[in-house]
Amino acid sequence: MKFVLAPDSFKESMTALHVANSMERGLRRVFPDCEIVKVPMADGGEGTVQSLVDATGGRIINVEVMGPLQTSVQAEFGLLGDGKTAVIEMASASGIAHTSLKNRNPLFTTTYGTGELIKHALDLGVLKIIIGLGGSATNDGGQGMACALGVKFTDPNGDMVGLGGGHLHTIADIDTRGIDPRIAKTEFIVACDVTNPLIGPDGASTVFGPQKGATPEMVEMLDRNLNIYAEKINACLGISVAAVPGAGAAGGLGAGLLAFTSAQLQRGIDIVINFTGLSEKIIGADAVFTGEGGIDYQTKFGKTPYGVAQVTKKVSPHIPVIALAGAIGEGIESLYDENFTAIFGIMRQACPLNQALKEGENNVAFTIENIARLFALGINNT
Structure with a gap:
């Protein structure tokens, strides 16, 4: 299995690399020998x-x-x-x-x-x-x-x-x-x-x-x-x-x-995609994971997850693109027409903002682990 991890930062909680590391931690609990390619992303703004x-x-x-x-x-x-x-x-x-x-x-x-x-x-x-x-x-x-x-x-x-x-x-x-x-x-x-x-x-x-x-x-x-x-x-x-x-x-x-x-x-986002060589790294992937602090209908106007989804589509429209977010806003239904396979919130329970920011890395790993278990179930049933 090959997974490409291309998230943006989660503002005030994790850098993009921290998010990618947490994603890896969750994936390896299920697929300890999988190939993981980490590509920390940004859209030209902070981070x-x-x-x-x-x-x-x-x-x-x-x-x-x-x-x-x-x-x-x-x-x-x-x-x-x-x-x-x-x-x-x-x-x-x-x-x-x-x-x-x-x-x-x-x-x-x-x-x-x-x-x-x-x-x-x-x-x-x-x-x-x-x-x-x-x-x-x-x-x-x-x-x-x-x-x-x-x-x-x-x-x-x-x-x-x-x-x-x-x-x-x-x-x-x-x-x-x-x-x-x-x-x-x-x-x-x-x-x-x-x-x-x-x-x-x-x-x-x-x-x-x-x-x-x-x-x-x-x-x-x-x-x-x-x-x-x-x-x-x-x-x-x-x-x-x-x-x-x-x-x-x-x-x-x-x-x-x-x-x-x-x-x-x-x-x-185009600059970052070019300098990270994201397109080449996606080739042969079984899934691409992306995400940022908040995802809503505005994500398709040049935000990192949208850019990752579009690059993946160009490489192969059959590769799943799965996005994680600290908060999911209105209008994400439109993103499913933009090559997103699924979008998950990482919160496990209602809690104060400062606690949510502090627990971001563990919440990302927990969410990715559960997604990976669904992948494993599909593989075992084929």
């Missing part, structure tokens, strides 16, 4: 660094950078097993978790620390950088990131423009001559699962600004500022970013990456 590091035998690197509030924070990025690819979650340096409800201010917050993470990765000699967008505290269009990489933004007096979305309207010139020359030699792949443009009613400021602390008046100001920013990028660099789908991701960091690097925007 992507850890999953790709675990899947490739890489390592986590901790550094000190400028946080979104322009104070020092501890951040991390991953160096993958090939030694030439880095993976960065922008939220590690510039995420909303570094702020509180009282001090969120997208006029002031900056992506400068994300640029510093890129420089730290370049110092290790990487040739490819994967950047996950999501969970940002910023609305600066990636201006801070670009500053950290050596781009100069000046006002009409030739003075340096301040950091944060509240200063973008003062930009008169953008000078990229000082940008780190290694940027041009590096491939940038950006995990971006939103299609919002930079500006307008569906843009970064209008859609995501309020959750970052923007009042209605601030939203209008930020959107105007990003419009001016986009016009200056077009005038100075000849690059149009305003209407590109995904440019509005992470407060416009998508636009900044398009303007100042060779960035390609891709779905997060």
